[in-house]
Amino acid sequence: MPQTRLDTARIRAARRVIDPVFLDTPLYRCEALEPRLGCAVSIKLETANPVRSFKGRGTEVVASLLAGSGSRAVVCASAGNLGQALAWSGRRRGLDVTVVASRFAPAVKLDRIRALDARLELVDGDHESARERAAAIARHDGIRLLEDSLDIETCEGAATIGLELVDAAPSFDAVLIALGGGALATGVGHVLKELAPDVEVICVQPLGAPAMTHSWHRRRVVTTDSADTIADGVAGRFPIPAVLDDLLLTADDAVLVQETSITAAMRILLDHAGLVVEPSAALGIAAILEDRDRFAGRHVLTIVCGGNVDMDAYHRWVGTSPVHGP
Amino acid sequence: MPQTRLDTARIRAARRVIDPVFLDTPLYRCEALEPRLGCAVSIKLETANPVRSFKGRGTEVVASLLAGSGSRAVVCASAGNLGQALAWSGRRRGLDVTVVASRFAPAVKLDRIRALDARLELVDGDHESARERAAAIARHDGIRLLEDSLDIETCEGAATIGLELVDAAPSFDAVLIALGGGALATGVGHVLKELAPDVEVICVQPLGAPAMTHSWHRRRVVTTDSADTIADGVAGRFPIPAVLDDLLLTADDAVLVQETSITAAMRILLDHAGLVVEPSAALGIAAILEDRDRFAGRHVLTIVCGGNVDMDAYHRWVGTSPVHGP
Structure with a gap:
C-alpha cells in the first residue's frame, strides 16, 4: 500500500460530498479506436458534466x-x-x-x-x-x-475516478493519465496501487512541458524555464515537492509525447470515437501512437479528462477548417 | 396513468438485465448552450457507450x-x-x-x-x-x-431513460424527444406521464420524414411515399398502429423541423457543448431554434440519442471542411 498523502477511506468519504453530476462517469470499451491503435482501448469520459472536465x-x-x-x-x-x-x-x-x-x-x-x-x-x-x-x-x-495538486482535496476528488475504475472490475492492464500538477495522476494512481496493483500506471506529459516527468525520472524536482505546448491544462513548470513524492509512489512510468502526436490523437478521437477533447485529454492516445509496440495486444484505459477547447484552435489542430456558422 | 402497452414495473425489471455500460448516462445542465437558445437546457447523453446510441x-x-x-x-x-x-x-x-x-x-x-x-x-x-x-x-x-418500436422490449429499454430522468428529481418542465418509429418517445413518455406528469413531452421529427407526426395529429396512421432527411435514424414512412396508440397517450405534442434547423443544432452542439451528434440527436435543439418563444425562460431537457455519423457528411452539415488526416 503506497504511503502517499492520500487515504482511501477519505477518498470514499469525498465521494459522498461530490455532486452526483460529476460521479460515475461513462467507462466503456471503444472498439472503433482499436484498429488505429493496435490494442484494446477503454475510455473514462470526464467531459459530460457542467464544467466539461474532471x-x-x-x-x-x-x-x-x-x-x-x-x-x-x-x-x-x-x-x-x-x-x-x-x-x-x-x-x-x-x-x-x-x-x-x-x-x-x-x-x-x-x-x-x-x-x-x-x-x-x-x-x-x-x-x-x-x-x-x-x-x-x-x-x-x-x-x-x-492550490491544485498540493491541496489534498484536489487529489482526493480526482482519486474518486480511481474508485470508479476499480469498481468496474477492471479488465484493462494499463491506465494512461495526463500529467500536469499531479492531482489526477497521484489520486488515481494511489487508488489503483492500493486496490488494483497489477494495473500499470503510466503518466503522460507533453514534451514541451516536461517538468514533472523529468522530476519523476530524476526523483527530485526539476523545473523548466518555459513551457511550450498546446496542452494548456498541463503546462506547469514548477513541480510541487510533496506531489512528486506521491507520484514516485504511484506511477510506474512517466512518458513525454510530441505535439504532433497530441493533435493526431485529438483527430482520432474525433473521427473514430466522436469525442471533442482538449489537448490534455488526448495525451493517453498520443502515448499509444508513439509507442505502439509497448501497448500491442494489451487493454489500455485512458482518462479523457477535459473538453474545454477554443473551437477555432481545435479545428486548426485536428485539421478541419471551420466556417463561421450560427 | 396512461394505458399504454408499457408497464413501469416491467421497465424497472428491464433495467436489471441491461449491461450497466448503457445505464445511468450523463444528465447535466449545459449553460454554455443557453445564451443561444434562450432557455435553460439539460442534456441526457446517450452517446458515451460502446454503440454510441441509446x-x-x-x-x-x-x-x-x-x-x-x-x-x-x-x-x-x-x-x-x-x-x-x-x-x-x-x-x-x-x-x-x-x-x-x-x-x-x-x-x-x-x-x-x-x-x-x-x-x-x-x-x-x-x-x-x-x-x-x-x-x-x-x-x-x-x-x-x-421489430423496433413494435416489440415491447425496445420500448421498455428506451423507457429506462425515463426512469433515470425521473430519479434525477427533474427541474425541467419539458422533454424534447426524437421521434422515429416511436420506441424512444413512447417509452420515455410513458414513464414521464406516470411519474412526472407535469413535464411536457414533445416529440420532434424532421419535416422530410413526417409520417408519425402527421399520424399523431390526425389520430390515425398516415404513411408517406418517401422520406427525405439527413436524420437517417428517424426516416420511417409507415407508422405502426400500436405504437401510434401509445404515442397518443404519452405525447403532449409532436412538431416538425426543417433540415437547416437540424444542421444548425448540430453545429451549436459542437461549438458550445463539445458534442458530435448524428442528425436525429439534434432534433430537440432544432425544435428550440424554430420556436424560441415557446421555450423562452423554461427549462428544457433533450435526449442526445446517438452519435453515429459519417464524418465527411458531418463536416459538410455543420459547415466545417475536413482535411484527411491520420
Whole structure:
C-alpha cells in the first residue's frame, strides 16, 4: 500500500460530498479506436458534466468543506478548468470565488469562468505567474487559497475516478493519465496501487512541458524555464515537492509525447470515437501512437479528462477548417 | 396513468438485465448552450457507450430474453443504430445476429455492424424495404424478428431513460424527444406521464420524414411515399398502429423541423457543448431554434440519442471542411 498523502477511506468519504453530476462517469470499451491503435482501448469520459472536465470532483470537496466551516471566499490560480469548476461549486454554495489565470488561457475557459459568476483576474505571464498572484490575493484578503495538486482535496476528488475504475472490475492492464500538477495522476494512481496493483500506471506529459516527468525520472524536482505546448491544462513548470513524492509512489512510468502526436490523437478521437477533447485529454492516445509496440495486444484505459477547447484552435489542430456558422 | 402497452414495473425489471455500460448516462445542465437558445437546457447523453446510441438498452433486454430461452439467432431491420446495438448484445451472448439495412445507410453504421460480427444484408430500397426483407428472413429461417418500436422490449429499454430522468428529481418542465418509429418517445413518455406528469413531452421529427407526426395529429396512421432527411435514424414512412396508440397517450405534442434547423443544432452542439451528434440527436435543439418563444425562460431537457455519423457528411452539415488526416 503506497504511503502517499492520500487515504482511501477519505477518498470514499469525498465521494459522498461530490455532486452526483460529476460521479460515475461513462467507462466503456471503444472498439472503433482499436484498429488505429493496435490494442484494446477503454475510455473514462470526464467531459459530460457542467464544467466539461474532471476538476469538479475536487472543487466539490473543497467548496463543501469551506461552506461547512462558514468560509465566504476562496481564490485559486487556474489554467482554466480548475477555475471553472471552483466557480461552479462555489456559486451553488454562495461562496465568493476569485480565479487568477494567464491572459493566454483559452478564451472559452475564461468566458465560462466569468459566466459562472466568479471574479476573474488575468495576469500577463503563464500559469506560474497566476499561482503567485493567487497566493498574494489569499494573503491580502485572508481567504483560502486553493492550490491544485498540493491541496489534498484536489487529489482526493480526482482519486474518486480511481474508485470508479476499480469498481468496474477492471479488465484493462494499463491506465494512461495526463500529467500536469499531479492531482489526477497521484489520486488515481494511489487508488489503483492500493486496490488494483497489477494495473500499470503510466503518466503522460507533453514534451514541451516536461517538468514533472523529468522530476519523476530524476526523483527530485526539476523545473523548466518555459513551457511550450498546446496542452494548456498541463503546462506547469514548477513541480510541487510533496506531489512528486506521491507520484514516485504511484506511477510506474512517466512518458513525454510530441505535439504532433497530441493533435493526431485529438483527430482520432474525433473521427473514430466522436469525442471533442482538449489537448490534455488526448495525451493517453498520443502515448499509444508513439509507442505502439509497448501497448500491442494489451487493454489500455485512458482518462479523457477535459473538453474545454477554443473551437477555432481545435479545428486548426485536428485539421478541419471551420466556417463561421450560427 | 396512461394505458399504454408499457408497464413501469416491467421497465424497472428491464433495467436489471441491461449491461450497466448503457445505464445511468450523463444528465447535466449545459449553460454554455443557453445564451443561444434562450432557455435553460439539460442534456441526457446517450452517446458515451460502446454503440454510441441509446439502442443498447433495448437490445440488451431482447438478447437477454433470447439467450435465457435458448434461442440461437435473431434478425432485425435497422437504419444502423439498432443493428449495431443488437450485434453488440448478441455477440456477448453467443447469438447469431442478422441485420438488414438500406445500402444508403451511413457507412460508419454499416461498418460497425460488421465489426461486431453480425451478418449484414443490404437492400436497395429504404428502411421500409429493409423491414420487409428482415421479416422474410425471420419467416424463412424460423428465427426471432426484432421489430423496433413494435416489440415491447425496445420500448421498455428506451423507457429506462425515463426512469433515470425521473430519479434525477427533474427541474425541467419539458422533454424534447426524437421521434422515429416511436420506441424512444413512447417509452420515455410513458414513464414521464406516470411519474412526472407535469413535464411536457414533445416529440420532434424532421419535416422530410413526417409520417408519425402527421399520424399523431390526425389520430390515425398516415404513411408517406418517401422520406427525405439527413436524420437517417428517424426516416420511417409507415407508422405502426400500436405504437401510434401509445404515442397518443404519452405525447403532449409532436412538431416538425426543417433540415437547416437540424444542421444548425448540430453545429451549436459542437461549438458550445463539445458534442458530435448524428442528425436525429439534434432534433430537440432544432425544435428550440424554430420556436424560441415557446421555450423562452423554461427549462428544457433533450435526449442526445446517438452519435453515429459519417464524418465527411458531418463536416459538410455543420459547415466545417475536413482535411484527411491520420
